[in-house]
Amino acid sequence: MKKEHVQHCQFSVWYPIFKQHTIKSVILPLPQDVIDYFLDDGTLVVPGSHHAAQQTHINGDLDGEEDIQWSDDETTTTVTAPDFPEFTAQVLEAINALGGRVFPKLNWSAPRDANWIALNSSLQCRSLSEIFLLFKSSDFITRDLTQPFVHCSDQDSPDPNISFELVLRKWSELIPGGEFRCFVKENKLIAISQRDYTQYYPHILKQQDSILHAILDFFNQRIQHAFLDEDFVLDVYRDSQGRVWLIDLNPFGEVTDSLLFSWEELRCGGGVGQQQEGPDFRYTTSEVTVQPSPCLSYRIPRDFADLSTGEDAYKLIDFLKLKKSQEEESSDEDVDAAQAH
Ligand SMILES: Nc1ncnc2c1ncn2[C@@H]1O[C@H](COP(=O)(O)OP(=O)(O)OP(=O)(O)O)[C@@H](O)[C@H]1O
Numbered sequence: 001m002k003k004e005h006v007q008h009c010q011f012s013v014w015y016p017i018f019k020q021h022t023i024k025s026v027i028l029p030l031p032q033d034v035i036d037y038f039l040d041d042g043t044l045v046v047p048g049s050h051h052a053a054q055q056t057h058i059n060g061d062l063d064g065e066e067d068i069q070w071s072d073d074e075t076t077t078t079v080t081a082p083d084f085p086e087f088t089a090q091v092l093e094a095i096n097a098l099g100g101r102v103f104p105k106l107n108w109s110a111p112r113d114a115n116w117i118a119l120n121s122s123l124q125c126r127s128l129s130e131i132f133l134l135f136k137s138s139d140f141i142t143r144d145l146t147q148p149f150v151h152c153s154d155q156d157s158p159d160p161n162i163s164f165e166l167v168l169r170k171w172s173e174l175i176p177g178g179e180f181r182c183f184v185k186e187n188k189l190i191a192i193s194q195r196d197y198t199q200y201y202p203h204i205l206k207q208q209d210s211i212l213h214a215i216l217d218f219f220n221q222r223i224q225h226a227f228l229d230e231d232f233v234l235d236v237y238r239d240s241q242g243r244v245w246l247i248d249l250n251p252f253g254e255v256t257d258s259l260l261f262s263w264e265e266l267r268c269g270g271g272v273g274q275q276q277e278g279p280d281f282r283y284t285t286s287e288v289t290v291q292p293s294p295c296l297s298y299r300i301p302r303d304f305a306d307l308s309t310g311e312d313a314y315k316l317i318d319f320l321k322l323k324k325s326q327e328e329e330s331s332d333e334d335v336d337a338a339q340a341h
């Protein structure tokens with residue numbers, strides 16, 4: 001995989017080619033100050049008019065100053081809420097044009113590792129502040145911005161020029177059991193993997209032939225030879241009517257998760273893709289092989305999240321009770337200890 005291949009898999013490169021077969025989307029150039037804001041590790045302050053209104057109220061002035069001030073006895077912390085009025089207007093217009101709910105990503109990646117931080121635990125966004133919160137919390141987004149050419153074999157060659165872009169896609173309720181990742185080598189579809197391989201979906205086992213044929217037809221008619229490279233990975237979705245859609249296009253190499261295959265076997269073709277037999281189709285066949293979700297390690301413990309958001313009131317009550325009983329226990333111990341003397 002070369003830098004050029006990664007460059008070709010940017011959303012703005014493949015979307016115009018396959019527009020008719022994928023989810024409606026809007027691409028907006030990312031201004032440098034927004035990129036700097038995404039990469040700034042400082043205090044998370046989400047910009048937006050809501051903040052400005054709040055701050056006006058706190059400060060009691062109406063001159064639209066951007067500083068929010070919290071004072072205590074000794075220190076005064078000033079946090080500047082960044083403001084990108086022109087970009088904000090573009091994003092809001094795009095969200096409206098896409099029906100009010102969007103799935104956001106950058107040139108290559110979505111902030112899949114950050115969905116736990118969103119109030120709805122999903123990547124669905126209705127406002128710019130929701131998008132900013134996800135992007136600022138995501139390592140995948142940082143990787144797109146800072147090391148897009150990691151794993152490329154031509155590390156010594158200069159990096160291609162990249163213009164960063166915010167991609168907003170119309171929100172679509174995709175059923176995870178309908179998603180498949182397809183590996184294309186020398187313009188041939190050599191392997192297909194269930195995308196959400198951590199789960200067992202009985203319908204895939206039952207309908208494996210029709211799924212395989214639907215994906216093969218889609219590939220042969222719509223994708224093959226139409227892309228800039230002959231090795232790539234495409235993600236597809238088979239909807240409830242059996243129609244296949246393109247979801248994403250990824251480089252053929254380690255940056256892309258090989259799911260139920262290994263990159264070694266995909267590259268060598270060992271056992272994979274004997275052409276007479278068609279692509280090798282792998283899916284999870286029983287509950288026994290079900291694995292934990294790969295993004296779990298990016299999350300904080302569920303209990304902690306519930307407590308901090310107050311989402312589960314009973315958990316909070318239990319937590320307080322536990323705390324109280326621990327305190328009582330330790331004071332009992334003090335009494336016991338005192339009596340022993
Ligand atoms: N428009 C959409 N609406 C709702 N959910 C979506 C949408 N697009 C994608 N998804 C969901 O989000 C997942 C990730 O999307 P996508 O493949 O674009 O992200 P990615 O960062 O490129 O992922 P990867 O790193 O695996 O290539 C998809 O598998 C799908 O379940």
Ligand SMILES: [Mg+2]
Nearest residue numbers: 108248249250
């Ligand atoms: Mg992708």
